[in-house]
Amino acid sequence: MKLPAWLLLLGHLVAVCFRDVSAVNAVTDNKNVQELEFGETTLTCRYTLEKEQVIRLEWKKTDLKGETSFVYFNNSLSEDLQKRAQMLGSSIRIMNLSRGDSGKYRCEVSAPQDAKIFDEVNINLVVLVAPSVPVCDVPSTAMSGSVVELKCREKEGNPASEYKWFKNGFPIELSAKATNSSFKVDRKTGTLHFNTVTKEDTGDYYCEASNNIGKSQRCPMKRMQVDDLNLAGIISAVVIISLVIILCVCGVCYAQRRGYFSGGKSKKEHNSASQAENDFKHTKSFVI
Template identity: 40%
Template sequence: MEKASLFFPLVVLLIQCLPIVPVTVSTTTPKVEVHENSDAVLSCDFRTEKEQNPRIEWKKKGTDVSFVYYEGHFRGAFAGRARIKGATVTLQRVTQKDAGEYRCEITAPHDTITLGETNITLEVLVPPHTPSCEIPSSALTGSVVQLRCRDQQSIPPATYSWYKDDKPLTPSRMANATYHLNPITGILEFKTVARGDTGQYSCLASNKVGPPKMCEAKHMKIEDVNMAGVVAAVVVICLVIAICGFGGYYAHRNGYFSSESVCP
């Protein structure tokens, strides 16, 4: 009997010392990447200490935190195009507006720690669209010329390559190169454009999501400066200056600019 009385407090002490397992929440995919108009699975797994019927909520972070799933129903833009199994949510036909950070929250009122959560980032991938290209129709030799290419819709952002007469222009790292091509910004710059740079130019936008897209080719003509015209213009300007100077001298000598006035 005495042994039993000693054993019982030890059992109680051991029970009290056992580690308490609070509500725990986790995800197998903290970052989800899906193509536009496909389904996105946001996994959320949880385990509770005592609670048999925990409250499940999903929220989307943005300028303001908005509910995705609350009180057993999907809310807002997710109503009618999402489903839940356990705590894992599947969003159907996702668009770029659905991209962002989501939070799965599990509330277990009867547990020692009543709240657990996990975050998931959703990225919606968008294939390249036909880029907009700015290609001047003409330029003068020796001038600085920029050709611009941009696709603002592709995700991840597109990289760019330029073509002249259907042949690719390679990014040049040589110090004496006549042009510089930036595949990130899409800018093709000629430091001192020459007549040999005349041709049909087009730009190709690419990313890992879908097939690349190219803008319509445009012709750029490089022309020499008209030296005869420049010389003629200089001669005309010099003649005008000389005539004006002579006229001023003549008028001054004949008293047209005299400050004295004749009174009646």
């Protein structure tokens, strides 16, 4: 008895679905893992096979720069992980985590005797790092009415830190509003920008970096002194410098006239030589 075409097609679809389900299949418990620096984590990778066989298991890592390297290959962990990692079946336990461990990990399972011979899972690992002490750039002096920029930066925190500025121990937002100062704070870059500083902006400044991982860190306090432009002092300095230049010019002219420079000395020697030559000619004529 010949089966209908639609029944044959249905049987084929069922067979295909059953084969795909029972073929090599890799899974993980968590595709996005976040752990603190110096802690530990387990990157899970489990698989099922259609047939019992010897499989090939490999772990690879793509770091934050986009470079890919082996983590587990040929039944051995990479050299940098051998002392602080171990295989738990097909999963990897990594201890004493550092920022360099962050990246995209790929568990690859190859089963050559299965209908589908290859499968993989991808896990994104982020190692959370508390901020380091930021470096602050605060000018020691500034002129009233000028544009001034204070900078703050730290490079260790992950995720990237945000920044907050303080003046005389209080948030800059409160201190600046009290003096009607014109400023802008960029919390992402750590820049404190004054459009025009005044004497009221004089004070002790420091910056604080935080990323909700561990303690916030602050740079040492630095003082910025803002002074008004001293026009009287500038005019006095210009007058004094002008007088000095005039005196120098007069001195040079006087020395030139007195023959204290090489030009005057050469002229005197030239006159002496001319006189000696005339005396010689006069003597020679007398002898003849």
